[in-house]
Amino acid sequence: MNSPYKSRRAFIKKTIIGSTVLMSYPWLEALANESAISMSAANKVRVGIIGTGSRGQGLLYNLLAIETSHNIEIAAICDNYEPNYQKAIELTHGKAKAFYDYRELLDIKDIDAIVIATPLHQHAHIAIDAMNADKQVFCEKSMARTLADTKRMANTHYETGKILQIGHQRLFDKKYLDAIDYVRSGKIGNVTQIRAYWHRNNDWRRPVPEGKPELERKINWRLYKEYSCGLMTELASHQIQVANWVKDAQAVSVIGVGGINYWKDGREVYDNVALIYSYADGTQFIYDSMTSNRFYGLEEQILGDKGTFELEQNKMYSENPPQPAGILQLVNNIEKNIFEKIPIGGATWIPETALEYKGEYITGDFDVNETGISLEVFVDSVRRGKPTPGLFEQGYHASVWTLLGQQAMETQQKIYLPEELKI
Amino acid sequence: MKDIIIRGATIRRELFFFLLSFIIAFGMNLYAIITFKTLWAELLTQLPFLILVTLVIYLIILLARIVFLGINKLLRIKKNKSSV
Ligand SMILES: NC(=O)c1ccc[n+]([C@@H]2O[C@H](COP(=O)([O-])OP(=O)(O)OC[C@H]3O[C@@H](n4cnc5c(N)ncnc54)[C@H](O)[C@@H]3O)[C@@H](O)[C@H]2O)c1
Numbered sequence: 001m002n003s004p005y006k007s008r009r010a011f012i013k014k015t016i017i018g019s020t021v022l023m024s025y026p027w028l029e030a031l032a033n034e035s036a037i038s039m040s041a042a043n044k045v046r047v048g049i050i051g052t053g054s055r056g057q058g059l060l061y062n063l064l065a066i067e068t069s070h071n072i073e074i075a076a077i078c079d080n081y082e083p084n085y086q087k088a089i090e091l092t093h094g095k096a097k098a099f100y101d102y103r104e105l106l107d108i109k110d111i112d113a114i115v116i117a118t119p120l121h122q123h124a125h126i127a128i129d130a131m132n133a134d135k136q137v138f139c140e141k142s143m144a145r146t147l148a149d150t151k152r153m154a155n156t157h158y159e160t161g162k163i164l165q166i167g168h169q170r171l172f173d174k175k176y177l178d179a180i181d182y183v184r185s186g187k188i189g190n191v192t193q194i195r196a197y198w199h200r201n202n203d204w205r206r207p208v209p210e211g212k213p214e215l216e217r218k219i220n221w222r223l224y225k226e227y228s229c230g231l232m233t234e235l236a237s238h239q240i241q242v243a244n245w246v247k248d249a250q251a252v253s254v255i256g257v258g259g260i261n262y263w264k265d266g267r268e269v270y271d272n273v274a275l276i277y278s279y280a281d282g283t284q285f286i287y288d289s290m291t292s293n294r295f296y297g298l299e300e301q302i303l304g305d306k307g308t309f310e311l312e313q314n315k316m317y318s319e320n321p322p323q324p325a326g327i328l329q330l331v332n333n334i335e336k337n338i339f340e341k342i343p344i345g346g347a348t349w350i351p352e353t354a355l356e357y358k359g360e361y362i363t364g365d366f367d368v369n370e371t372g373i374s375l376e377v378f379v380d381s382v383r384r385g386k387p388t389p390g391l392f393e394q395g396y397h398a399s400v401w402t403l404l405g406q407q408a409m410e411t412q413q414k415i416y417l418p419e420e421l422k423i
Numbered sequence: 424m425k426d427i428i429i430r431g432a433t434i435r436r437e438l439f440f441f442l443l444s445f446i447i448a449f450g451m452n453l454y455a456i457i458t459f460k461t462l463w464a465e466l467l468t469q470l471p472f473l474i475l476v477t478l479v480i481y482l483i484i485l486l487a488r489i490v491f492l493g494i495n496k497l498l499r500i501k502k503n504k505s506s507v
Pocket of ligand 1: 078081100122167
């Protein structure tokens, strides 16, 4: 596997230098203008990680990989669940200070930055406390469980001037960056519809240690309304961020339905959702997610009058695909005339089935570690002491429209952006 | 084991049919380029595929020749029988 540092260098070379991409993504500017990282002890960025469960450990690995190259130190870790607390101590070889209570971690004066990977309902108060304690913050998506908390986080970010970067790694993914660049340059024409889905076929449960049923809600927090909005905040938020990014705008309204039609196992969050977000220019973003079929998997499809992108697959399809060679078409026609049956009493129109066309790749370089790069951008901005332009807003709008989507499903109403949530 | 002897005339005849097949394939390519408005470069770039088409045409002609010869032979046998 590439180390994130290598990936980042490749990323800079392939994405930024000599490309128009930079202008569209202010958050890449920091990478392009990078000067040599000062290796002095005074310039060390000291990071604390709060929440070292599944994602927190992933982020920890990424940070450890750039500890030397980026002159950072994992100075502290915090988790209030013993196995994950111990795992973090093990990963940091006991060098990081370890805490069960995040407030004690925030009390350490020389910690510059905090990475938050706790369950959703724990994001807001930890992030707000951290910013108020003079720390720069990287917080996993979605921002918060409630709209009020989301806005409070935004207010604190603007009032304190502290960094609040939300973990939307697709913003650093080469295929997404190139696709957005193509959208802006008109390659797929006028984007009039976006479709996205995330389909799984599993119960989304994590095993609870035997004889400890009281841990059910702590471990499977995603399934309970008090802590999460399930599919919306955990999965859809990424794709809502992509849709807003593609349209370079926020949606103006959302309608939706959701329910539990398969996993009737005591969970409180929907196991299937279907929503339509509308944009000011009439573009519809059609979204659905389910947990009882995985045939279609995960995708974001961007539909323009000249072409289509399938971003997860790194694929681009022109509306006028390159023609096969004349002789191939001729042979194909002859074959069809000989072997295809003439339908009697069937449809008199040609069925508009999808073209059988394999498309082209959006980019040949998709070997970058986008989570690693997003953390490097965070560390860079911590060192500069300034938020990276445009990044927070991407996370904020995605989080807000994720929760408005949830509201639309719960109230069975068309929901618009309330005035007080505008930033 | 019996040796198989292919006469020069046979080779020449088969070469003629193969060339004929290639000319038909080439004509098809020309027709296709004009009809489907594709690139003239395909006259060259599609040569490998054209060889395949040539082979198919050659086989079809061969089949037709075998059938033709077969019918001819049958007719001759009948004629000989009736003249006995
Ligand atoms: N960006 C991505 O692609 C991505 C992927 C997976 C998860 N996530 C996000 O990461 C976050 C964590 O998800 P996860 O799968 O790691 O969950 P998890 O349950 O595996 O881990 C959460 C950890 O936080 C700890 N925790 C809870 N409250 C705490 C507190 N007050 N102080 C300290 N620790 C506390 C828990 O004990 C647990 O170890 C979620 O917000 C999730 O949406 C993002």
